[in-house]
Amino acid sequence: MILSNLSVRREQKTWDILVETETVSHIVGGMKKISVAAMPIHYFQEMANLLSTILHRWPQSRYPVWNDDVLLEALEVMHAKPDFSVKAAVLKLYCALALCNNGAIKLLENGEALLQLMVLSMGRSYPFSVRTEGFRLAQCLARHEKGCLTMMNLCCEPIVKAIIDGMSGWTKNSGKISNEDFTLLVEACRLAMISRWAGQHHDFLWKQRIDRVLLNILLNDFHNRPSHGFSDLEEEISIAREGLKANFFLGLRPYVWDLLGWLATHCREGFIANRHDHELKLDILITCACISFVDSIRRGRQICQDDRSDIETSESVSRAVLMLIYSPSKYIASKAIAILCELLKSNSKEILKHLLHVLRIRTPIDNFGKLNLLQTSVNLMALVCYSGLPQHQSQIVKNGGINTFMGLIKWCLSNDFRIGRLSLAPHLHTVFSDKTCCWVCKEDWENDTVLLLYSLWGLSELIHSGKISNNSDIFAGPAEYTEAQLVSTLQEICSGTSLPGTKWYAALILNYFGIYGFPCKLGRCIGKAFNMNEYADMQLNLSNGDSLSVHGVLLAVRCPALLPPSELPHSDKSYDGSSVGYNTDRNVKKFRKEIRLSSHVDNQALAKLLEFVYFGFLNAGEELVKKVRILAKRCSLQPLLMLLDGRPPTWGTCFPRYDLSVALAAGHHFSDIILEAKGSESVHWTCGTCSQLVPHIHAHKVVLWSRCDYMRALFESGMSESNSQILKVPVSLEAMIKLVHWCYTDDLPLPPTGCLWDNMDNEEKLSALQPYLELCWLAEFWFLEDVQEISYGMVVSCLDSAKQLSIKVIKIAADLYLSKLVDVTANYLAPVYRQLCQSGDLEVLDEEVIDMIRAASVRLSQEE
DSSP states (O other): OTTTOOOOGGGGHHHHHHHHHHHHHHHHHHHHHHHHHHOOHHHHHHHHHHHHHHHHGGGSSSSSHHHHHHHHHHHHHHHHHSOOHHHHHHHHHHHHHTHHHHHHHHHHTTTTHHHHHHHHSTTTTHEEEEEEEHHHHHHHHHHHHHHHHHHHHHHHHHHHHHHHHHHHOOETTTTTEOHHHHHHHHHHHHHGGGGOOSSTHHHHHHHEEEEEEEEHHHHHHHSSSSOOOOOOHHHHHHHHHHHTTOOOGGGHHHHHHHHHHHHHOOOOTTTTOSSHHHHHHHHHHHHHHHHHHHHHHHHHHTTOOTHHHHHHHHHHHHHHHHHHHHOOOOHHHHHHHHHHHHHTTTTHHHHHHHHHHHHHHHGGGGGHHHHHHHHHHHHHHHHHHTOOOOHHHHHHHHTEEEEEHHHHHHHHHHHTBBBBGGEEEEEEOTTTTTTTTTOOOOSSSSBBBBHHHHHHHHHHHHHTTOOOOOOHHEEEEEEEESSSHHHHHHHHHHHHTTHHHHHHHHHHHHHHEEEEEEOOHHHHHHHTTTTTTTOEEEEEEEESSOEEOOHHHHHHHOOOGSOOOOGGGGTOOOSSSTOOOOOEEEETTEEEEEEETTSSSSSHHHHHHHHHHHHSSEEOOOOHHHHHHHHHHHHHHHHHHHHTTTTTOTTOOOOOOOOHHHHHHTTTTTEEEEEEEEGGGOOOOOOSSOOOOOOOEOOHHHHHHHHHHHHHHHHHSSSHHHHHEEEEEOOOHHHHHHHHHHHHHHHHOOOOOHHHHEEEEEHHHHHHHHHHHHHHHHHHTTTHHHHHHHHHHHHHHHHHOOGGGHHHHHHHHHHTTTTHHHHHHHHHHGHHHHHHHHGGGGSSSSSHHHHHHHHHHHHHHHHH
16 A cells, blocks of 8 residues: 555655565565465465565566566466456566566566466456456557567467457446446457557457447447448448447547557458448448548647647547558558548648648747647648548649658758657557566657658658659759758668658658669668679679679578579578579689579669669669569569559568678678687687687678778788688677677677666676677777777666776776776766775776876866
């Protein structure tokens, strides 16, 4: 009771008391004893409830609990007990553990056993308290795509059946639904949000009549109406409008709109409701969404600051209609477009003018309140919906819609404006929303860039609408960007740390300017080797007598269809070589292999395809694109083919990474150099591809030459190292592995984070930091600015949470002559300089370093 009613102001002081008294470990110990002893079962229940309260409130308490295998086994035993209150307590405890990403992963490692218990708990045979906790546990485990797909792979159909049962199992007495039924309905709707990810669960949702369930929540008694179709569109709209006026379950409508949108987004192109009853219910759902959307944007023209609830409802229905219009299903998209055009017949021009006007007014970021942000998001989605209606595209272009979208893009980027949907949609908030820890989701399609995503989406739709005669339609008047500036901005979005959705639409817009593919930093580096003979080991002989020097490792990773099967790594047997056609001749004088291409391979198209292989993108005019498309199709380059066809991505499609790391996994295939780390002779090592006993990595000179100026100078120097098959790298094996991974992926592996880092001892933390300290030194020596910046930032960020490492880190940094890092670490030590002097901890340091810490301490005193 004390903890449940604790104020936020007292949290830290209370946590200090819990740590001092070792409360968590005492509770865990007691629970383990009770699980094997003949003690009253309610003792266990009370302990589990208390522990759940602590875990929910203080994230730092979770690690020692989910990392206790004996406790997890005890929980599994106790969950099997027939006592319902104990089952509810165990599920609640699992839920609190799953708030930690690492804890959720650990629970899912137990596989089917836990999930079967969870699914059973959601069934009608269990009481309300158990069912509620079962649904909440499933929500926590499915919080991100990886966890959701793990669950779906193990027990997809039972989970979907539990969702449908929870959404349809309510009844009304005297025209009202009980509080318990309503709570279960809400929890089931929240779990149904797994529909935001593609997967087999969508097929099961349709199979379980999700359309009927949603319509029953939206209109309640619609299933009592005759099941015949509608005489015309007007009758369909009239019936839907009449049903919506009943205002049934208004608080649940955002869930209905979200679910309808996600279902439409992840439909296949040929999807169509295969029964008359299915089609009728889907049609009326689409009609209801379109009516609510049009009503909301009409109200938005007169909305007041007090109408927050109206705007919040508008956000979910606007998003749903956006998903319906752009659904891969031609049936759903055409139905939504037809209904919207019918609804907008009377005053579409006035609404469009209003949307364009309000979206051109961009408040300074500091004054951009949450309500203003929410309304902007709704207006922006509405304009993107308009942009998907062929009847209105010319009008949008004529009235400056393109410049409006470009202005929003520039505004978002220049302010580094980040806002996620969770901030815009209150119905997505749960009791767990603000209590999660250790969750890192790099591949979320939109996350905190919703406004930028919608702006790029709308611009892409207009530019590819066919309503633009020339570039003057895009850059006429006081345009936000020149053509060069816009192209540069889009390439930066593709190359940077933006999320997949924004990258995809940026790449799609680049098509208009003749740039096809996925610009990235790694591609720009590797592109230096394009049309260069340095380390080229293959020659492509064309039918006209020309030849192209290429690098086998790049073709094997980026476009294996251009190589004979004999030249691919043994692990890749998916390609039979039939699509391109070739003959091979040995030429040991210069090239390891010559490949004579078929006369059916267009020379210009091949050159452009190789440009894509090396750079990650290609430049081509309309006629050449047609030829490249044929070759790309034969080579099964599906992502490139999507852009060449001008097809927009389906929601959630991963943005293709330029990743050469598979070449490292192939061992010595195409390798022409071996990298050995410093001091690796004493490490026991067995290589799967060669007999060398010294730890090493089989690498490729073309990659190292492209990625590192020092390596390039070394290879071209003419010194003995330039011709050696072995290169000794002056860092530890751990540091060398991270460096090579960066060379092949442009991604430097990071040390453990979150609770994994917090619960490492000092020696483990120092061991984890050691490679980055070495890379800071090597990067300066080898002119690797990116590696140095990332490594330096990683060390500093780790010191923020582990200041006790500062003495050891400053000593290593001083030994490696890392003056910048020594300065920063000295500042960390400045506040405790006198204590360090008294304890003698500074004696391990050089006098010069001690002087730097003393000087930092003096500066700190003067500032204070």
